[in-house]
Amino acid sequence: MTAVSSSPVESSPGSRLLEPERETASAERIREVQLRRAVELSRLAQERSAFYRESFGAAGISPGDIASWEDFETRVPFMSKDAIRAWRDRTGDGFGGLLTVDPSDVTTVTASSGTTGDPTFFVEQWPGQVCSPLTACYLRSLWELGVRPGDTVLCNPAGLRGYLEDGFRALGAVPLLVDTWMGNWDEVAEVIRRYRPTYAQLMSPHLVELERLAHRGVDMRELMSSFVGVGFAGEPLGARMREKLTSEWGLKLWVYTSAGDTGLAWECGEHDGYHLNWDETLVEVLDADGRAVGDGEVGELVVTALDNDVYPLIRYRTDDLVRLTRETCGCGRTSPRMWVLGRAGDETVVAGRAVLPHEVWSIVEQEEETETGLFQIIRPQREVERLRVRVGFEDSGEVDLADLCRRLTASLSSRLGIPADLVDLLPETADQLLRRGSAAKVPRVAKS
Amino acid sequence: MTAVSSSPVESSPGSRLLEPERETASAERIREVQLRRAVELSRLAQERSAFYRESFGAAGISPGDIASWEDFETRVPFMSKDAIRAWRDRTGDGFGGLLTVDPSDVTTVTASSGTTGDPTFFVEQWPGQVCSPLTACYLRSLWELGVRPGDTVLCNPAGLRGYLEDGFRALGAVPLLVDTWMGNWDEVAEVIRRYRPTYAQLMSPHLVELERLAHRGVDMRELMSSFVGVGFAGEPLGARMREKLTSEWGLKLWVYTSAGDTGLAWECGEHDGYHLNWDETLVEVLDADGRAVGDGEVGELVVTALDNDVYPLIRYRTDDLVRLTRETCGCGRTSPRMWVLGRAGDETVVAGRAVLPHEVWSIVEQEEETETGLFQIIRPQREVERLRVRVGFEDSGEVDLADLCRRLTASLSSRLGIPADLVDLLPETADQLLRRGSAAKVPRVAKS
Structure with missing residues (x-):
């Protein structure tokens, strides 16, 4: 769907934007194209994917019923990673019932990093294009x-969602x-x-x-x-x-x-929020009841992948808590920007106060011995009376553990305003880090 | 240069070979095309690459002088990784003086695994082709x-010489x-x-x-x-x-x-030697004086990369000791097959007998505790009076070290017929293996 994926670079070296026309299109123009794609995708999904045939059918939608923003936002059901997983477990279909083409016609299958222990797969088809829309x-x-053009660039084999060499x-x-x-x-x-x-x-x-x-x-x-x-x-x-x-x-x-698994969201040169690519990701930010929250308010990111006809993700609940602005950015781009606060599922309610991992992080990394920010919130259930945290420290051999424990507990309690305990202080050497390296991410919340 | 790199698959699903015409071409036809390429490449390299301009010039060769097999085999100088390294160190040119095009026109730069501590780079250009000739x-x-076609295949990010997804x-x-x-x-x-x-x-x-x-x-x-x-x-x-x-x-x-860094050499279904792709790798097997040895005799593999005009490797000394046969294989392929015995540089002369790492390997892996075959030959210089070996063992906590040491020393001495000592037995846990994983290879010979 993006220009560069099917044609060579058209921008001039002096230009700040690669595809200025797309990247600075008016909000009205963007909404118009997005609606056309959302409508097409909804019909296509219901016609060709077993998963959507069932979920749209259960919602009383007939193919062709979804024609306006109001239809889309009020009638199209949400879906989630859990729903795909349940379908897979029930049917044994590795594509979770989503695929709209024959498996052998697919261009590529990529996997997410699997932080939560169950990797998510993304299936793409891009005939005649030199690289994936995401790339x-x-x-x-x-x-x-x-x-x-002409630069050399390091090409990392540990790509999330595929390698970048073609791009x-x-x-x-x-x-x-x-x-x-x-x-x-x-x-x-x-x-x-x-x-x-x-x-x-x-x-x-x-x-x-x-x-x-x-x-x-x-x-x-x-x-x-x-x-x-x-x-x-x-x-x-x-x-x-x-x-x-x-x-x-x-x-x-x-x-x-x-961008909730449908693409990427990058900082621009203004470093003021992550830009969503409007031709890749249709974004909604919703409260717990599924109602849209206003710009700047915290809600769950719900996305529709506009550039993927073969493995449709429509109104996909991401579990990511974000704030969004639709204001034009200083860089000139009109695409919405978001700030990510954490996973909704990681939110821990401590003595009535909602705590997110990033709050704990910013406190842990203040101490010299724990500046790498390795920690886990330990909770048997979502609502607890005391915050319990496990922290990894750089074991230089000269660490005063009792003192470090005191400092961390004190700052967690005072800065978060809740009762806090340090459950465990673990020596965390570079070697241990290294061994855990492949996972790329540490689960920030654990049951025990 | 290969058919599949510029056109879709033409073989039928029932056929054993992908490109039967090329893979079973007669030796005469192969030699003819190889000579044409070797001649073209020699001229091109001398005209456009600083490295070859110097080395060919020093050998008294003028552009166009190389026209026959005799010219090629008697007049074209050898080159080696050391020669590229020396050029790089002398000039600061990361391409070692080899590049025949502007760096920005290159399609890709890949690196070898760097077992010997100094990675080798390979520079390719393949305009209009979907993947590299090697792929x-x-x-x-x-x-x-x-x-x-239609199969799914695992695509490994840890590619040697690049990733395979395009292929x-x-x-x-x-x-x-x-x-x-x-x-x-x-x-x-x-x-x-x-x-x-x-x-x-x-x-x-x-x-x-x-x-x-x-x-x-x-x-x-x-x-x-x-x-x-x-x-x-x-x-x-x-x-x-x-x-x-x-x-x-x-x-x-x-x-x-x-195939000595110019390509790959695979077993076929006969599992009887590694096939060299004749359109990728021109191969010579030479003795220490640079004279060709006969089929079946051990010599150093010297290769010319026939498919790479932008980073020519011509008569490249690989340091690999191989045996070669030019007999047509049971699979029908006419390409030469080789058996690899080890690195010439790893050959250790113990009390007058040449020992290669693979001989030590086959002895070490016979013992239960050392079946992973982790070992290093320790030698301060190439010729020694006693074989000295460091071996890693799986530390299950129940290993009788004195007994293991006796068994290994005895079988090394008796089976190789030389005096042998076990210098060190190191516990080698899976975790330690894991940490060393990225290197993919263990140096089999160490100075200390």
Whole structure:
């Protein structure tokens, strides 16, 4: 659906935006195209997917009934990862009843990182296009952060939702295909020195490797000086780590996150919220009763994947709590921007106060010994009387555990205004981090 | 250069070979095309690459001088990884003086696994082709082992020489892009159960993960039953492990190896040597003085990459010791086959007898406690009076170290017929293996 996925780059090197016409289209024009796609997708899904035939049928919808925004927003039922999982378990269909084409006609199947222990799959078909629509939207951010045809870029094998090499080539960049995953950064450093890439994508586990290089005396500012920008995704980046990467090592970080599994949402050069690509993701923000909340208010992100006809995600409940603005951004883009507060399912109600993991994070990372921000909220059920937290500390051999425990408990209690206990302090060495690396994410809430 | 890289699959599903005309061409026809390419490449390299301009010039060759096999085999100088490295260090040119086009015109840069601590880079350009020539040749093996259009296949992010997704698609297969690297196999097992892929590529570190699944009670034979074949590369596979994978778990293994960095060399269904793709790799097997040895005799593999005009490797000394046959194979292919004995640089002369790591391996893996075959030959210089070996053992807590040491020393001495010492027995847990996973290979010879 995006221009770059089927044709070469048309923007001029001096332009800030890769596809200015699409990226700055008026809200009215966007809504018009989005509605047409939502209507098409609803009919297609009901006609060809067993899952939607059942759910739309149960909601009393006949094919063709969905024709307006009002139809879509009031009649189309929600769906969720749980619903796909239930269908899979019931029928044994690995595609969860969603697929609208023959499995052999699919272009690619990708998997999410499976943080919650059950990976989500995404099935795509893009005949005649050089890369997936998701990748094509990724390129808009690469362009804005400064990647240009002829640049070399590090191509990370640990892609979320697939690799990026085709996309890099579509942009005219030369992908350096090296294994940037754990344990390999001596080699990666060599590649960086030789080929001076302008872009890399990092995730939390990479930071352990970068810190190792720094500890061994590598001049990180000099090593990383060829990068015009560095994409960062996966686990949220703590404020202290961000400070180190940007101020100490001089990295120009561009953070991105998932647009509820239907695409990506990137910071732009304004670094003021994550842009949703309007041709990829139709977004609603809803309260617990399924009613739309206003701009700036917290609600659950509900998405419709506008660019995927073969594995439709329509009104998909993401469990992500977000705030949204539809105001035009300083960068000129008209697409909505969001701020992510955490998973709705991770919200813990402590003595009547709702606590989200990011609040705990910002407190944990303030202490020197726990600046990596490794912690888990322990709760047997969603509502508890006391906050209980397990924290990992860097075991340098000189840590005063009793004192660290006192400091953490005190700041958790006072800053959150609730009773808090430290359940466990675990030594968390770089090696242990490394071993856990592949998961890319730590579950922030645990039952025990 | 290969058919599949620029056009869709033309073979019929029932055919054993993907490109029968090319794969069974007569030796005369092959030599004719190879000579034309070798001549073209020699001229091109001398005209456009600084490295070859210097080396050919020093050898008294003018552009156009190389026109026959005799010219090529007697006048064209050898080159090596050391020569590229030296050029890089001298000039700071990351491409080692080899590149014949502007760096921004390159399609991709890939890196070898860097076992020896200095990764080798490979630079490719393939305009208008859906995948790299190396990948296209890979597809011949996929076809023969039974992958057909419409199949789903596991797509490994830890690719040597690049990822394979474009190649899988060129074959009409649906790539499942999941992270099959360390720590992720619970998720991968889920993917296998849901999508029943017919092909996966494994390397040694994956085996640790597979064993973990088996130890936890997963029925490996059932889990892996959808695979028509499994490619295996990287570190050599020990006989005991091969037995487990094939007899116990029912995997149909197809092992492949590097064609001296210019491509890949795969076993075919006859499992009788590694086939070299004649349109990718021109091969010579030479003795220490640079003279060709006969079929079946051991010599150093020297290769010329016939399919790469932008980063020419001409008469590249690989340091690999091989035996070669040019006899037509039982599968019908006319391409030469090789057997790899080890690295020439790893040959250790013990009390006058040349010992290669694979000989030590086959002895170490015979003992229960050391069946994973982890060992290093320790030598301060190439010629020594006693063989000294460091061995890793599985530390189950019930190992009788003195007895294990006696058994290993005795069998090394008696079976190799030389004085041997066990320098060190190191506990080698699965966790330690895991941490070392990314390197994919263990250096088999160490100075200390």
